[in-house]
Amino acid sequence: MIRHFFLILIISAAVAQDLYSQDAFSEVRVTLTGNKLMTGNTLLRSWDPNAGLGVELSTPYYVGNLEAGYRYLRFNEIDFEGSAFDSHYLFFGWSYSYRASDEVALVYGVRFGKQFMLHDEDMFYDDYRFSREESEFSYELQIRLEYEISRNVELYLGTAYNRTIFNIPFAAFYGTAGLTFKFPSSRWFRTVMK
């Protein structure tokens, strides 16, 4: 899978052919999201996720956008007592916006981050203790639609393929809906980002 991801990453960058210089870091976009895990691999046989919440920050770069964000979901146990966990995904990434009209943009991007899983309890095997805190590298490919409702507010609808590279990898598709609030960036923000 990693090889496909790697290929997609390069193709994503290369396909962005109609590049143009834009006013980097000119605005800050804050998106509040609701997230739903739609489907995933074997992990979902033993854990059942609730809907989750997230927050994303985005700002225009010279090409595309730079992003960072956080997503929270609760996974309830089905099989193993005490194994329910809170999932915290912290990420940064890059996306490219294809503007279909003045109001609608199609955005696709890639994210890298870390998935933190905080279980309700430690797990013991005889004398050996596995800490309740587990974390692993996680990457995500995302595509979303942005619809401008007003000058400062957009509707955000997206789907993402996320893969966390555990020994038995956890792959899942998420659906995301949210509202984006746009603000002109301050001088200090541009100074820090440049």
Place this chain on the structure above:
Amino acid sequence: MKWKEFLIAALLMLQFGSIYASGSMNVSENDSTLAPKITGVNDFVWLTDWNYASLDRMSMLVNTGDYGFYGPQPMFMLDSIPFEPSFFGVAYSQFFPVPHFQTHQKELISGHGVINGIRYQSGIMRLRSEPLKDGFSVFASGQYGHNSGEPGPWVFDPERVSPNVERFGPWINGGVSLKFGNWYAKGLLKFQEYKHVDEFVQLRMLNSRRSPTDPAEWLGVDTRSVLTLAETGFEGSMISIKLQAYQAESEDFLFFQPFAREIPSELTMNQYSASTDLKLHRRLGIRGLYQLREQGLGYRLNRFDHNFDWQKETHNMHGSVYFSGERFSAEAGAALENRSVQAPGLSDYDLDIMSLFLDQQVQVIPQIALSANAQVSFLDDERAIQIGGNLLLKPTSFWGMDLGASYSELLPEVANPLDHQVRNGYYIFQHLEIPFQLPEQIKNTRKISLSTSQRFFSAHTFSLGFNAEWMHHISMNIPFQAALYDLEYSTIPGNYSLLSEISGQRLQAGAELQFVPLRNMIHQADVTITRTLSGGAEYEAYWKMIPEVLVQYAIEYTPFYDVYLALNLQYRSEATWSEFSNLDGELNRTFHVQYPFRFFEFSDTTPSHFKIDLKMGKWFWGNRLRGELLLKNLLNTNYQTHPLGVRERFGYMARVEMRF
């Protein structure tokens, strides 16, 4: 990853680059926005014909092509001051007196020669740190990473649980510098921590780190190193002076080749250096260097009370006179090394090695130059000579070639210091209960080589080079440990011997390419092929530890002034370590405290592999803050450089740096 996919990816990268060529992007040539050259130990030899083997990805055995992994190791030099990060042939990157990412340039030279009045005998790794900024500067950096493959929620499933994986870090570096005019001063603090969890090393290490008094107490497998450095200097047009002191210590493990496994050890290093370069005239000057170096291998609590109890003190004095004319340059000098070692069984181990050296170059006509160097070392009634010469031709403005020949002798005290010390009474083999055989007399290591290189270049955009070297090892002394298999420790030492006066012939050939299609994109490739042409079975077996084919390719791309991407691809053919043939096919298991047990199979052969690393970084706040992410081994293949060493799979390393 299929080759076809890779080709498409490479073409797309090229296409992507060409887009910007006609664009209006703001591209800066500021060096500081380029990707750091060095992130891990593999980067120190990246894109060269040198290679390395590492058990723990922190320490390394280096092969310069001259004498293999167990032969004389290269000299290390930072900003014209030599340093010694090695203990019994194992170089610890923790003991490099510069943070990896601040290594601005590297230059690796095989063979022998003289650089800035310092002679080297078996290769040199010459590093340069980042230039200091004017005024007051301070930096801090934190780094952390780990391999992929954590168990995640599956720890709760007895059928699917797997052990936790290896973590490296935190690595913390901090420094301060002052530079006013020609004067500068700087200080550095380097802290590195590492936990040995990889299943190939943890069993040996954990078992040896059991408490000697309480068998139920396990002492852990962390390594922790701290290095501090202070340096001041004056760099004027007529005089340059440097004073440097650095101190390093590490609670660590030393893989002791005669013992075939690690020994918990306390490593210490103190080095004090003073160097000067005084110009007496526009073309004439003198150089001098004095160094005091103290190295120690001390006791770290372990089950068997294994203890090297070894202290080495070295005084080095170099002095030379140099002349630098338009068509003729030369440097002649002398070096005195006083080396004393204190260890159980050794008495009066105090050596004075005197050396004389000469290095010169003559530009006969613009198209032809001749260079030659000679060194001779004396120790009591022993003597070793190194001579070499090169004919440099430049038939056209885009073609250069080089024909070289050299003869090299190394004293046994230089080429095989451990065996020499054991021969003189060091009691370490008896202490570790290693059965051993050493020859009555250890003779000089001797080698002849003939080399040629061709280089074609076009301005700054393209260069292509080919090189070939034929080596005849007239006499080598090769350490060999016939390691035995052991379930509890992976290995126990078998018979150790120094295979003396081994001879044979080798051929090493290669090509390197550099292509700069854009100001912000560099493609580099290096191919190295080695073959053993003749020699006995022991000689052939020794060189099978070196992969016959090494192909490396790198793209460095800076799309904007504050962002960089670097992609490294490597193919390395398999290598066989015959001293571990008794382990081949044997089963081993993870440490018994760790859950669950996992069995794996030893092999005396490290597999061939194709590896891709991706590095990306961004500067913030006007180059004051930097975030960097390294994704290693994207194809998630088992990358192993030593049969008993870690298997590096997909992993990441993240780093944050601030500088003012």
